[in-house]
Amino acid sequence: MTQPKVLISDKMDPTAAAIFRDRGIHVDEITGKTPDELKAIIGDYDGLAIRSSTKVTKEILDAAANLKVVGRAGIGVDNVDIPSATARGVVVMNTPFGNSITTAEHAIALMFALARQLPEADASTQAGKWEKNRFMGVEVTGKTLGLIGAGNIGSIVASRALGLRMKVVAYDPFLTPERAIELGIEKVELDELLRRADFITLHTPLTDQTRNILSRENLAKAKPGVRIVNCARGGLIDESALKDGLESGHIGGAALDVFETEPAKDSPLFGTPNFISTPHLGASTNEAQVNVAIQVAEQMSDYLLLGGVTNAINMPSLSAEEAPRLKPYMALAEKLGSLVGQLSHGNIAGLSIETEGAAAELNMKPITGAVLAGFMRVHSDTVNMVNAPFLAKERGLDVREVRHDREGDYHTLLRVTAETKTGPRTVAGTLFGNSAPRLVELFGIKVEADLVGDMLYVVNEDAPGFIGRLGTALGEAGINIGTFHLGRVEAGGEAVLLLSVDEPVNSDVIAKVEALPGVKLVRALKF
Ligand SMILES: NC(=O)C1=CN([C@@H]2O[C@H](COP(=O)(O)OP(=O)(O)OC[C@H]3O[C@@H](n4cnc5c(N)ncnc54)[C@H](O)[C@@H]3O)[C@@H](O)[C@H]2O)C=CC1
Numbered sequence: 001m002t003q004p005k006v007l008i009s010d011k012m013d014p015t016a017a018a019i020f021r022d023r024g025i026h027v028d029e030i031t032g033k034t035p036d037e038l039k040a041i042i043g044d045y046d047g048l049a050i051r052s053s054t055k056v057t058k059e060i061l062d063a064a065a066n067l068k069v070v071g072r073a074g075i076g077v078d079n080v081d082i083p084s085a086t087a088r089g090v091v092v093m094n095t096p097f098g099n100s101i102t103t104a105e106h107a108i109a110l111m112f113a114l115a116r117q118l119p120e121a122d123a124s125t126q127a128g129k130w131e132k133n134r135f136m137g138v139e140v141t142g143k144t145l146g147l148i149g150a151g152n153i154g155s156i157v158a159s160r161a162l163g164l165r166m167k168v169v170a171y172d173p174f175l176t177p178e179r180a181i182e183l184g185i186e187k188v189e190l191d192e193l194l195r196r197a198d199f200i201t202l203h204t205p206l207t208d209q210t211r212n213i214l215s216r217e218n219l220a221k222a223k224p225g226v227r228i229v230n231c232a233r234g235g236l237i238d239e240s241a242l243k244d245g246l247e248s249g250h251i252g253g254a255a256l257d258v259f260e261t262e263p264a265k266d267s268p269l270f271g272t273p274n275f276i277s278t279p280h281l282g283a284s285t286n287e288a289q290v291n292v293a294i295q296v297a298e299q300m301s302d303y304l305l306l307g308g309v310t311n312a313i314n315m316p317s318l319s320a321e322e323a324p325r326l327k328p329y330m331a332l333a334e335k336l337g338s339l340v341g342q343l344s345h346g347n348i349a350g351l352s353i354e355t356e357g358a359a360a361e362l363n364m365k366p367i368t369g370a371v372l373a374g375f376m377r378v379h380s381d382t383v384n385m386v387n388a389p390f391l392a393k394e395r396g397l398d399v400r401e402v403r404h405d406r407e408g409d410y411h412t413l414l415r416v417t418a419e420t421k422t423g424p425r426t427v428a429g430t431l432f433g434n435s436a437p438r439l440v441e442l443f444g445i446k447v448e449a450d451l452v453g454d455m456l457y458v459v460n461e462d463a464p465g466f467i468g469r470l471g472t473a474l475g476e477a478g479i480n481i482g483t484f485h486l487g488r489v490e491a492g493g494e495a496v497l498l499l500s501v502d503e504p505v506n507s508d509v510i511a512k513v514e515a516l517p518g519v520k521l522v523r524a525l526k527f
């Protein structure tokens, strides 16, 4: 295996680079590049570690010929074009918990800063004004905090607010009543939250549903004097309506850590009364940055070195411990998927993937991903385990997974059945010595073959002399046979031949084999 290369393109705690080096990965830390500069160098790297400054656009991904993984040292992945990454088979990972406490603490800090006008009071005091009567604050005790989004960060904010003796109401369509009880908060609809909250804090990702959630219309519904904190994402609040609300006094204060456009160097909100801002500092503590740096470097190294997948946005998880055990199964799965794909010519409406024996105890998602990758790679060489499930869904392929508890003929078995117009067609394989993939069933006929390199698949009437004629036809074309596998249901019936050959079989040779007496089907295969 060649040494993988990782680029760290945003400022990151040095622990990340140290971990990559310790694990034998070459790492370059090159920050502050323009998109064009990044495009020029990204082709060299297998991994890209980022925070929020690097924008991983389709253009960057198109230039990233070797890229396998993007690791976000943080939570939000809105700076990564996930569909393009998925289409290119690049895994995108984040570190969902490493900076949550820190960000929740920043929201609480901003809430206090608003309640007591700390930035203005500080500026005035340091300007020698001593304006004791100008700064009259409010207590938070007994007030209602409205949480929009009660996930990881929102629930930490809730626990801190309850500790401050606030009442907490939350709007989050995915918050279950049981979880709300567990958190000690009240689940409400957005309108009720707006009507009741003295403070509002936002903790949702930016999605089509949350964009502009505090729109002009919703801000108008808020309780007069409400103080608003946003440490989640710019775009959740209509910034121009927020400015109008602050100027009219309907909104008592607003603290933004995040802006519609970042870096926010000349926001119209600057200078508005009771407005406070920080430059996207939510995650900026020593503790959080060490946490996310360690996590991202470990996760990316596990993927690049062992195939382990943790916290991926576009792929199911696969632990670094499971990965080596699954590796031979994935090779078998890919070969079986590829065999079905090569022999089907696109006439397949669905695939059923079954495991039996030892295979039935394994995490099936990666196995399914590998079957689909093998199956679809027949038509596109950019398909891999990351994008195959998405492509299969796009194509409307019905994919089923079945685990069997029963004992079969083999200690471990993987079976792939294609639903074709002419009925189900099944191939199955096992692992010899727990590591070597072998085909053991081909469309109902028992065979035993290694699917490797160039191969020839022939269906013929089982009759004396056929094998000799086939050998002569291939020999005359200068094609050497490496291995020869024969299977049949009964003597004199239909037989299948699977040959490995030392060179590719071209269409002229296929035509010659097709012309042999008793031949029903010939296909050249490649693994
Ligand atoms: N300012 C900063 O430096 C940081 C900002 N963040 C941002 O904070 C946000 C929240 O992070 P986490 O709590 O870790 O995410 P999370 O995924 O744990 O929680 C998000 C919550 O939003 C809820 N939600 C989704 N759609 C909603 C909708 N339409 N209305 C109401 N609620 C909705 C979800 O159900 C979920 O409970 C993310 O956008 C993240 O990027 C995270 C870390 C640092």
Ligand SMILES: O=C(O)CCC(=O)C(=O)O
Residues within 6 Å of the ligand: 051, 052, 073, 074, 075, 076, 077, 099, 280, 282, 283, 284
């Ligand atoms: O890395 C940062 O400073 C930003 C963190 C953030 O916004 C996130 O984790 O979503």
